[in-house]
Amino acid sequence: MFDLIIKGLPLFFTLESVALTAFGILAGLIIGVLPGLGPLMGIVLMLPFAFHLPPIAAMGMLIAIYIGGSAGGSVSAILLRIPGTPLAAATLFDGFPMAQKGRAQDAIGLSMTASALGGLIGGAVLLFFSPLLARFALNFAPPEYCAMALLGVLTIALVSDGSALKGMLVGGFGLVLATVGTDEFTNAERFTFGSFELSNGPHVVAVVVGLFALSEVFFQIEFGGFADRPNVERLRVSFHALRLLMRHKVNLLRSSLIGTFFGAVPGAGGDVSAFISYAAARKMARPGEHYGQGEEGGVVATEAANNGCCGGALIPTLSLGIPGDASTAVLMGALILLGFFPGPELFRSHPEIAGGIFVAYIAGNVMLLILGVVLTPLFGRVLKVPKAWLLPAVLLLSMLGTYALQSSTFDLWVMLAFGVIGYVLRRSGCPLAPLIIGLILGPVLESNLRRSLLISHDGLAIFVERPISAVIVAIDLALLVAIVVSTVRASRQPPEPAATEPV
């Protein structure tokens, strides 16, 4: 553990990496504060810039956006009763009542400090468990990798928003999409229809930007309110929240660990962990604490959990190459495009990169603790920026970022196509995350499946003959059963009204 950190320190502590990590926290906070734009959008928008940077500077910036964006969503939940991101949905239960009682300053201060300390606790778990898990994964051969990749897709399909069947369909679409292009074993062109531009498959960034950013811009225009400037109370810089936070030490630790655990379970995510830790804090409330009426502990529980989740989600991503959610899937895609494949090989062949990422994560949370408090007055002003200014800028940045990857206008058409697909999928209640996970895990699944079949002379017995593989396959089958049960149960429930807000 410590040797990784020591190897990573010199890579991180360069002016470029430190400055870009601080920039990532700032950008993440701003994008998290703006309702509708979350950490994923931030990562997606900055992804093309990352490819022009050294690996640790790039990953430091993207991870910092992930951390900052996860924390920033609480600001609009507290001030406007509109969660900036789904991660902050539970924060409004007590954050908004605190603001109504004239304690918005305390609520935002608590959310920032709890987020940073929750993230640091998640980071400690990440530091401890990732190398252990990666060492264990050294026993993996193609059958285990194949079963693990399947596990990643199935888990995301099961726990994503919407029905599990829709999640499976979207995940399947992502897996098929990953086969487009030149087959690595035979050099045959698959599903390219003679197009030279498709010989490497659709660029993952074009797909991600289209699915998430472009469809979001369309949704945001559809729901109007372009010139709205909410009335927000004046905020100032204050470290008083750190003193308040010390009254909730047990809650902070418990919620951070809950967040880290659920972050490490692929697909569970920050919103689930925030609600669960809120429920736990409420159940263990001290006499005189009234959750739901502006209780400090409510803000601490949800914010510590959703940032603890970031550290947890990076554990399977870095040590096994199985992303925990859509944001970590994009982070993993970025790491692959920078030339490093997550998994045990990263720890064995490039320990300095793994260590540098750990240091960047820890440093990002320390910066969040400082910048989250120092920049508090800025948050109110950011909330007043009208959508009419933001949306064209988001569209132009998405477009330019996608174009800059390969200087290709074809990628822009791919982005547009996936913008339309993303819009239709969201309108039909399909989760988008399984598509990205499928697209990223598809090549891992296929190459290891074919290698396994080669080793076993075309028999499937190899998947159950090896003990680790057999256990993972058993979990895969259990998940399949869970998907079938969940689909049957959902079919028996009465229909709900149609969605009226962006999904």
Place this chain on the structure above:
Amino acid sequence: MRFRAYAYDWVAWILFASVPVIVFWQCSTSLVEQDAAGGGPMENAALYPRVLAGVMSVLVVVQALRLLLGKVRQPSPFKAHPETRRALVGAGLFVVYLVALPVIGFHIATPLLCTGLFLLLGMSIVASVVGAVLLWLATSFVFAGLLNVVLPVGVYNISLFN
């Protein structure tokens, strides 16, 4: 009636249903022609896509049955929102921009697109033009000047900051 109630679900279903159709069609035509649709796992590029397409076919049939029997919990009708028309105009502007980009180049197309979008979102003409010029210059400087990206120059061969 159910087709209307689950309109977006049906559009998504058509997308999903087309995937196995395309996979099976290409595996039996293009990949056969390339001699990559048979043999052992390393020689058979069609093996894995066929497995995926088989699984997707089953899922697509189940989803069709759920839609036909009204077992999908949340309806998804085509329903216009307050600003749907504006969003469609915005999407149309972007398509026109993508078509025009290789012809007239980034430095002409982008200020025009941004002005159009700002106007579409209800800003005044002066604010739209000023905002568009600032946005165009800022992004040109970052991408062309700092990141050395060669932005589309078009037939007029216009470049800036490179």
